[in-house]
Amino acid sequence: MDVVKYPGAPLRKGGRKVTSFDADLRDLAERMLDTMYTARGVGLAAPQVGIDLELLVLNETGERDDRDHEMVLVNPEIVANKGREFGEEGCLSFPGLYAEVERSVKLTVKYQDLDGAAQELRCSGFLARIIQHEIDHLKGVLFVDRLSSVEKMRVRGQLQDMERRFEAAKA
Ligand SMILES: [Zn+2]
16 A cells, blocks of 8 residues: 655545444555555555545554554544643654654543443543544644745755655656
8 A cells, every 4th residue: 555645636625434343444444554564654544545444553663673663543633632742753654754743742632442432531641642643644734834934944845745746756
C-alpha cells in the first residue's frame, strides 16, 4: 500500500465513521501497520492510504517487533485534554519535513477496537501527540495547518517543492 503524499486530495478528505467490524477492517489495519513500519513511521491514518475511514494505527516505538505498543483506534474521539506544549513532528505524507507543533499534553480518548468494543485511553507526552496528529488526519487536517506563522514561513519553500513535484508527477 502506498502512502499518499502532500498535496494529494485524500489527505483533505478525512474519514467517515467505521460501521462494519469485520475481517476486511482487521486486514486493512494489518496492512496499514505493515506500511507504517516499512516507512519507519510511528502512526498512520486511513486517509493517508487513500481510504476515507476513521481508522488509525500507531506504535510509539516504531518497532515492528514491539507488539505491546501497537494500537489500532477506530472512530476515535478526544473527550478531555489538559496542558499545551510544543514538540517536533514529522508525517509520512511529508517526507523530510519536520516542524514544531503545539498540542495538548494529556488526553482522554474514546474509541472502538477492531471488535467494535468501546475503549477509553488516558495518555500523555509523545503518545498523546501521535494520537492528536492522527486524529487530525481523520478530519482532513494536516500538521502544517497548525504551525505558528514563523514555522509556516520556515517550511514554505519545502511545501512549494512538494507541490511542484506533485504537479510534475501528474503531467
Ligand atoms: Zn501525518
